[in-house]
Amino acid sequence: MSNTIISVENLSKQYRLGMVGSGTLREDVVGWWYRVRGKEDPYLKLGDKNTRDTKGSSDYVWALKDVNFEVKQGEVLGIIGKNGAGKSTLLKLLSRVTAPTTGTIKAKGRIASLLEVGTGFHPELTGKENVYLNGAIMGMRKSEITRKMDEIIDFAGVERYIDTPVKRYSSGMYVRLAFAVAAHLEPEILIVDEVLAVGDAEFQKKAIGKIEDVSAGQGRTVLFVSHNMKAVSSMCSRTLLMQDGNVSFNGNTDEAIDRYLGMDSPKADALVYSSSSTDFADSTVRMASCKINVDGLIKTSDSIPVEVKLIFDKAYKEFHLNLHLFTKEELHLLQYSTDTISAEPGDEVVFNITIPENLLNENQYFLNFNFVENRSHCFHSTKSVLRFTVVEDYAQNTIAWYGKTPGLLRSKLNTTIKKQPKSN
Amino acid sequence: MISEQENWSLVIEPREKWWNFRLKEIWSYRELVLIFVRRDIVAVYKQTILGPLWFFLAPIFTVVAYNFVFGSIAKMSTDGIPGPVFYLSGTTLWGYFSTCFTATSNTFTDNAAIFGKVYFPRMIAPISTVISTLFKFGVQLIMFFCLIAYYMLFTDANLEITKWAWLFPLLVVMMGGLALGVGIILSALTTKYRDLKNFIGFGVTLLMYVSPVIYPVSAVPDSYKWFIKFNPISPIIEAFRLGFTGVGTVDAIDLVYSGAFISVILLIGMMLFHRVERTFMDTV
Numbered sequence: 001m002s003n004t005i006i007s008v009e010n011l012s013k014q015y016r017l018g019m020v021g022s023g024t025l026r027e028d029v030v031g032w033w034y035r036v037r038g039k040e041d042p043y044l045k046l047g048d049k050n051t052r053d054t055k056g057s058s059d060y061v062w063a064l065k066d067v068n069f070e071v072k073q074g075e076v077l078g079i080i081g082k083n084g085a086g087k088s089t090l091l092k093l094l095s096r097v098t099a100p101t102t103g104t105i106k107a108k109g110r111i112a113s114l115l116e117v118g119t120g121f122h123p124e125l126t127g128k129e130n131v132y133l134n135g136a137i138m139g140m141r142k143s144e145i146t147r148k149m150d151e152i153i154d155f156a157g158v159e160r161y162i163d164t165p166v167k168r169y170s171s172g173m174y175v176r177l178a179f180a181v182a183a184h185l186e187p188e189i190l191i192v193d194e195v196l197a198v199g200d201a202e203f204q205k206k207a208i209g210k211i212e213d214v215s216a217g218q219g220r221t222v223l224f225v226s227h228n229m230k231a232v233s234s235m236c237s238r239t240l241l242m243q244d245g246n247v248s249f250n251g252n253t254d255e256a257i258d259r260y261l262g263m264d265s266p267k268a269d270a271l272v273y274s275s276s277s278t279d280f281a282d283s284t285v286r287m288a289s290c291k292i293n294v295d296g297l298i299k300t301s302d303s304i305p306v307e308v309k310l311i312f313d314k315a316y317k318e319f320h321l322n323l324h325l326f327t328k329e330e331l332h333l334l335q336y337s338t339d340t341i342s343a344e345p346g347d348e349v350v351f352n353i354t355i356p357e358n359l360l361n362e363n364q365y366f367l368n369f370n371f372v373e374n375r376s377h378c379f380h381s382t383k384s385v386l387r388f389t390v391v392e393d394y395a396q397n398t399i400a401w402y403g404k405t406p407g408l409l410r411s412k413l414n415t416t417i418k419k420q421p422k423s424n
Numbered sequence: 425m426i427s428e429q430e431n432w433s434l435v436i437e438p439r440e441k442w443w444n445f446r447l448k449e450i451w452s453y454r455e456l457v458l459i460f461v462r463r464d465i466v467a468v469y470k471q472t473i474l475g476p477l478w479f480f481l482a483p484i485f486t487v488v489a490y491n492f493v494f495g496s497i498a499k500m501s502t503d504g505i506p507g508p509v510f511y512l513s514g515t516t517l518w519g520y521f522s523t524c525f526t527a528t529s530n531t532f533t534d535n536a537a538i539f540g541k542v543y544f545p546r547m548i549a550p551i552s553t554v555i556s557t558l559f560k561f562g563v564q565l566i567m568f569f570c571l572i573a574y575y576m577l578f579t580d581a582n583l584e585i586t587k588w589a590w591l592f593p594l595l596v597v598m599m600g601g602l603a604l605g606v607g608i609i610l611s612a613l614t615t616k617y618r619d620l621k622n623f624i625g626f627g628v629t630l631l632m633y634v635s636p637v638i639y640p641v642s643a644v645p646d647s648y649k650w651f652i653k654f655n656p657i658s659p660i661i662e663a664f665r666l667g668f669t670g671v672g673t674v675d676a677i678d679l680v681y682s683g684a685f686i687s688v689i690l691l692i693g694m695m696l697f698h699r700v701e702r703t704f705m706d707t708v
Contacts, residue, residue, distance in 0.1 A: 007432075015706060092705070096436060096543035099702035105436040119541040124467040133463055136456040137542050165470075 005189060005221050006071040006094075011103035013064040013089050063089040065245045067103070071189075074219045076211075078236030078253055080226065080260050085242035087225050091191055094223070109188025112138055119178075123167035127158060127177055130166050134181045148184045155206070156180035176203060183210045190214055193225045211235065229257050233394030254395055258297055261391050284314040285371055288348070290385050299393035300362055300410045304355040306386070308369065312343040319343055321351055322370035322378070327363050328387075333408065340375065361410040362392045440702070442695050450545045460552035465559050479563040483519065487511045494638050501643035503671035506581050512568050513665050514637035517595070520561040521603045521657065522628050527553045528607025529624050532615045532704050539705060546701035547694070550608050554600045561596070572668060584670030588663055591679075595660050595667075598686055602656060605689035612696035615704045636661050641673040653678065656685040 064086045071077050081087050093100050095113035120137045121130050131152055135145040145152075153159050156176040158169070166174060192211060212235065215222045226232050232239060232253060239256035241249035249256050288309040298304055308321065320340040325333045338351055366387045371380040392405070469478075487508055494500045495507040502510035528550040532539065535549050575581040614620045635657040636644075644652050652658050659678035666672030 093436065095541075097540055098705040100436065100438050102438055105434075106432040107434040107436075108431070109433055111434065113542065120538045122463055122467050124470045125463060129463075129466070133459050136459045137538065137544060139453075139544065142455045142459075 003073040004070045005073045005075075005108050006223075007106045008067055008069050009104050009106075011064055011067040011090075011093065011105060012062060012101050013093060013098075014101040015061055015063050062245050064093070064100075067245075067247055069240060069247060069250055071221055071223070073221060074215060075238060076215045076222045076224055076236045078224050078226070078232040078239035078256065079242060080229070080232055080239060080256060081242030086245040087242050088193070089245075090242070091193055091223070091225060095191055107189060110139060111189040111191065112182070112185045112187035113191035113193070121166055121174070121178060124165055126165055127153075127162040127169070131177070131181050134178065135185075138182065138185055139187075140185060152177075152180045152184050155183060155210075172203075179203075179207060183207070183214075186214075186218070187220070189221045189223070191223045191225070194227070208235065229261070230392065230394050233257055257394060262297055284312070285316075285319075285380070286311045286313065287369075287382065287385070290367075290369075292386065292388055298388055298390050299396075300360065300390055301357050301393040301396045303357040304360075304388070304390075306351075306353045306355065306367065308351040308353070310349045310351070312347045312349065313345055315345055316341075316343050316373055318374050320372050320375070321353075322372060323353055324368040324370070325355070326366050326368070327408065328365065331408070333360075333365075337372075358410060358412045360390045361405060361407055362390050363408075364389045440698070442699065445547075445694050445698055446545060450547050450551075453544055453548050456544060456548050457552050457555065460548065461556040461559075464552065464556035479560050480567055483512060483515055483564050483567065486515055490515070490638055500639050503640040503642055503665075503669075504582055505669050505671055506575055506579070506583075509571055509575055509581070509583065509669055510640075510665075511638065512571055513669060514661060516561070516564045516568050517599060517661055517664050518632060518635065518637045518657075519564065520557060520596070521599050522632070523560065524554050524557050524600060524603030525607045526624065526628060527557065528604055529610035529614065531608065531611040532700070536705075547608075547697065550604055550611070550697075553607075554604050558596070558600075568668075582670070586667055586670055588672075588674075589667035591663055592667060595664050598660050598683060599657075601690055602660075602686045605686060605693040608693040608697040609689070612693070612700040615700055615707055631655075631657070640665070640671065642671075656682040656689075658682075 067086075067090065079087050079090065091113065092098050094105060094107075095111060120134055122133060125133065128149070131149065132142065132145055136142065153162055156173075156179070158173050158177050161169060161173060166177070169177070190211070208231065211222055211224070214220045215235075222235075224232065224236055236253045238251060239249075239253040240247050241256045241260055249259050288311050290306070290308045292298070293305050293307055294302065306323070310321075312319075318340045319342070321338045323336045323338075325336075327333060336353070338353065341349060343349060364387065367385055369382045369385060370378045372378045490511040491507040494511075495502065527534075531546070531550045531553075535546075539546060539549075572583060576583050610620060610624060614624075632638075634652060634655050636652065641649070641652055641658060641662050659674050659682040662672040662674035663679060664672075666674055
């Protein structure tokens with residue numbers, strides 16, 4: 001027996017768009033008649049790729065199409081993708097909320113899902129009564145719940161309110177209690193969907209800690225769905241990237257995140273600036289190209305090499321470039337002046353300017369240049385020549401905070417720590 | 425694929441055999457049934473002032489109205505027993521049926537929020553409903569017994585407890601089974617064909633008029649008797665009356681027929697329900 005705990009084969013799910021109702025009886029009869037004769041349901045042949053923003057020709061869409069993957073015992077598998085990529089559909093199929101259209105899922109052991117915590121909570125019942133109710137819905141035994149009751153109440157931190165109807169709870173308390181029940185389920189396979197969207201920082205930390213316990217300490221398997229790349233990166237050993245109902249990447253988490261982030265932001269090296277004639281009326285210096293030589297994404301811990309190639313049509317005794325760095329909000333972050341050079345007509349000059357690593361926080365930026373002669377006369381300014389995006393380096397950032405790190409800059413500061421032992 | 429030799433505890437496939445009702449799985453969720461039952465009973469009356477008193481008020485008003493309309497105005501037969509006893513014997517059991525039926529036929533719509541997030545055998549929901557409604561039925565039954573005791577002790581009404589009364593538990597199970605069966609058939613159909621919803625409301629009323637709730641089978645003209653007897657509810661109500669008041673037109677064959685009818689309805693219901701429960705979230 002291998003240690004594969006979930007095996008998903010050719011899994012597909014078709015949905016019907018628009019009005020359900022009119023015509024369904026006819027289609028049911030036709031589909032049934034085809035199946036009776038041992039043929040394929042004609043409506044299964046229809047169906048567009050599930051892309052939200054384009055208008056399709058068919059009323060049927062494939063929310064998932066031929067998805068295959070396996071999960072090993074004890075693995076924390078991340079599942080990421082844009083909205084509508086099929087993540088939730090996949091979870092619904094795994095948690096048996098709805099059945100697949102084709103394909104099979106095989107699993108060993110109980111699958112419990114935190115698809116949305118607090119399922120079945122009844123506002124009129126007390127916290128304790130709801131713990132029993134919710135636990136039983138999730139498949140727990142009554143004796144099991146009784147045994148863990150103290151632990152659950154403690155984890156949720158709502159001891160004072162446990163005999164109060166949950167309709168009197170604050171929304172935070174409600175979620176804490178609900179999550180606490182779910183966290184004590186101890187299923188063989190736990191599905192976690194966007195738990196980090198709720199709760200304060202302290203609770204986030206607790207929740208993540210619990211998930212890590214479950215996987216590392218107890219050898220259970222976790223499927224973790226999130227839009228929070230930091231959490232995915234710190235917890236998941238392997239990640240599936242979903243795109244339009246397919247698994248477009250299955251493997252190393254860092255690479256999956258890079259691909260996911262790269263889906264929106266164009267690659268930096270594709271941004272090549274070439275001057276147009278109107279930009280340089282006097283045509284004395286032309287900018288042949290301006291680019292950043294990075295393969296892939298620019299992370300906060302990467303240095304950013306900017307290469308500017310100029311072609312001179314006129315002689316300059318003293319020429320230098322001013323680089324201006326702006327955030328996308330047009331906040332002027334810095335100006336930098338290069339050394340001066342002298343140039344003859346026809347000269348091709350390449351400036352390599354490196355923005356150091358650990359300087360910029362994750363954000364979008366753009367660069368402008370001034371052409372300056374004689375250290376004083378700026379005879380040309382470019383207009384937002386080069387735009388680039390800096391993304392979080394999830395492999396480096398190890399603080400247990402799953403939000404964006406605030407601030408414009410992300411510099412490393414020199415720190416010395418001196419501890420004075422308490423004198424008696 | 426090597427997966428052929430492995431022992432998967434869970435295999436999810438697009439379609440399942442229609443006879444695979446997963447009864448074992450339902451049994452393993454029996455604690456959930458009890459918790460649902462408790463929730464239904466506690467939650468409904470937690471913040472009402474009169475609480476379970478409502479259980480009494482509804483049948484009292486109903487019986488007063490029936491006694492006036494069908495007894496005093498229409499002068500319909502009550503098989504020679506006092507009107508209030510007759511009408512209460514009918515409405516108590518009928519009330520159990522109609523409450524169960526209406527609630528179970530809404531299983532999918534009422535539970536969409538839970539069903540959409542967590543898996544448990546969907547049959548748990550209608551089964552719990554049928555059991556939790558027993559509480560209300562029980563309260564009304566006590567009222568019925570008090571009424572009988574009053575008439576037997578303080579009047580010379582012609583009331584008699586017969587050996588048919590021993591069948592009482594069976595009659596309740598049959599009534600619950602029928603309500604469950606018809607309820608889940610409709611719940612399965614209404615998820616897709618919403619129009620049926622409109623039918624349920626007046627369907628229950630119509631069904632009451634073809635059941636011996638406000639009249640005894642003995643008062644039905646012979647030419648229509650076959651029609652009333654075709655209704656599987658008739659033998660149950662008549663047997664109940666025969667047991668606790670001593671009047672009723674029923675024999676063993678009628679009850680066997682009724683039992684067979686209910687079994688078939690339940691089987692069909694389970695089949696349809698089972699087909700729908702796996703994908704109903706897509707159509708709700």
